[in-house]
Amino acid sequence: MLDLLKAPWPWYVAGVFIGLTVPTLLLLGNKQFGISSSLRHICAACVPAGLPFFRYNWRKEVWNLFFVGGVFIGGFIAQTFLSNPQAIQIAPQTTAQLQAWGVTQFNDLMPADIFNFAQLLTLKGLVFIVLGGFLMGFGTRYAGGCTSGHAIMGLSNLQWPSLVATICFMLGGWTMTHFLLPYLLKL
Amino acid sequence: MMQSNDTTVTDKETQVATPTFLGEEGSNALQQSESWSENIKYLLVGTLFGIVFVKAEIISWFRIQEMFHLHAFHMYGVIGTAVVVGMISVQLIKYFHLKTLQGEKVVFNKKQFHWGQVWGGLLFGFGWVLTGACPGPLFAQIGSGFGVVIVTLLSAIAGTWVYGYLEARLPH
Numbered sequence: 001m002l003d004l005l006k007a008p009w010p011w012y013v014a015g016v017f018i019g020l021t022v023p024t025l026l027l028l029g030n031k032q033f034g035i036s037s038s039l040r041h042i043c044a045a046c047v048p049a050g051l052p053f054f055r056y057n058w059r060k061e062v063w064n065l066f067f068v069g070g071v072f073i074g075g076f077i078a079q080t081f082l083s084n085p086q087a088i089q090i091a092p093q094t095t096a097q098l099q100a101w102g103v104t105q106f107n108d109l110m111p112a113d114i115f116n117f118a119q120l121l122t123l124k125g126l127v128f129i130v131l132g133g134f135l136m137g138f139g140t141r142y143a144g145g146c147t148s149g150h151a152i153m154g155l156s157n158l159q160w161p162s163l164v165a166t167i168c169f170m171l172g173g174w175t176m177t178h179f180l181l182p183y184l185l186k187l
Numbered sequence: 188m189m190q191s192n193d194t195t196v197t198d199k200e201t202q203v204a205t206p207t208f209l210g211e212e213g214s215n216a217l218q219q220s221e222s223w224s225e226n227i228k229y230l231l232v233g234t235l236f237g238i239v240f241v242k243a244e245i246i247s248w249f250r251i252q253e254m255f256h257l258h259a260f261h262m263y264g265v266i267g268t269a270v271v272v273g274m275i276s277v278q279l280i281k282y283f284h285l286k287t288l289q290g291e292k293v294v295f296n297k298k299q300f301h302w303g304q305v306w307g308g309l310l311f312g313f314g315w316v317l318t319g320a321c322p323g324p325l326f327a328q329i330g331s332g333f334g335v336v337i338v339t340l341l342s343a344i345a346g347t348w349v350y351g352y353l354e355a356r357l358p359h
Contacts (some may be wrong), residue, residue: 005242011261014243015268021236023276028228029221030287030294033273034213036322039347053351056208064213066226067233068326074237075246075330082242090249091258098252109247110319110333117335132317133325133339135310137346140322142307142357144298147321149212150308151266156273157295165304172312177255181316 005082008089022156031063034149036140038068101185124187143168216294217287240327248319255316301359307350314343 025031041058042065048054087107095106105112119125140146143165145154151169154162208214240246245265254262279285280293287293315321318339320328325343328336350357 008244009239009242011243011264012268014239014245015265016272017235017239018265018269019272020276021232022273023280024232025229026277026280026293027285027287028232029225029289030216030291031229032212032214032216032294032296034211036347037208037211037213039322039344040351042344043348043351047348049348049352051351051354053354054348058208060220061208061213061215062223063215063221063226063229066230067236068323070230070233070235071237071240071323071326072330073230074234074239075241075327076237076332077234077330078238078241078327079331082238084242088244088247088249090247091253091256094249094253094256094258097256098249106249109241109244109249109331110328111248115248115333115335120335120338128317129335129339130342132314133342134314134346134349136314136318136321136325136339137343138350139307139309139311139314139346140343141347141350142303143311144301144303144307145212146311146323147266147315148323150304152269152273153212154298155270156277158274158277159296159298161298161300161304164300165308168305168308169312169315172309173251173255173316174312175309176313176316177252180313181252184317 006084007086008084018152019156022153025067029063032149033153034064034145035068035071036137036146036149037061038064039137040141041065098185101182103185122187124184127184127187139172210296214296216296217289218291219289236323237327237330240324241331246320246324246327246331251316251319303357303359306358314346 022033025033040054041061044054044056044058088109103111103113114124114128120129143150145162145165147169150162150165155166209216243265244250245262250262253259277295285293322343325336325340329340
């Protein structure tokens, strides 16, 4: 049983769990599934700077911070007690392509040659770690939601603007992967 | 614009009429207020969610690259199944008029189209591929020991703040 839990979980198990988060949060207390709003609440609570965008009752939304706190704890539990003893198995074509673009570390969930503290002092590290995070945070707020708020909650509720946002997430990701990433990985 | 100003409440501390967050992504539509201990249930749901994120390798930078190269079905399977399960659940809640634990009517938000969904969506996609994460997986990546992702999270918070600063000047 423990071996089964430690092996990577199949997509249909993950998909069902994530999909069930939508009704679970609604029925537990009328909460709309959405994670990127937590970033906004952190701004509203810590650095509102008098901006109208951060002037709302963030205390009523504190559940969202409990939720992401849970995601953090879940990440810790999975890594500490349920860690997969094998290296991650990704499609061999992807590995070959990334190797050609200069990625060397394939053992962990993240490429250790890009995501480490020493890389923060390099241009490459700044692009992937700092600029990447900035674009994610700016983009999700400009779009009014992220993969959870738009792609999962919005599509579940058949909201067409969420479909537009989801298509744009994918288009942006596709453009970055095929046209920019080859150059950025060689920085 | 993006703010829903349909109702206002008074922030007790500042005594200023504060727009509510209602109607936004991730918002709380519960009428009654919940204590800190009642919020623990969301922490538990988040914990399970975080475990799934790590165990299905959704937090993996490599899985995101694989998805955008169309080399594997995994991520499409995860997102597709989640959307179908979510859709069926929402329909069931609506059909049977299910109530929340507290006995309130379940609220669904209508989303308005604005151009931010296009421009912001594209920028989000760039960030998604660079970091190999969206906001949820960020927290799980940090929890599972990738300490440097704290910098990514701080940068994402900065990005959110800069959006708040520029909001009125950006095309929507």
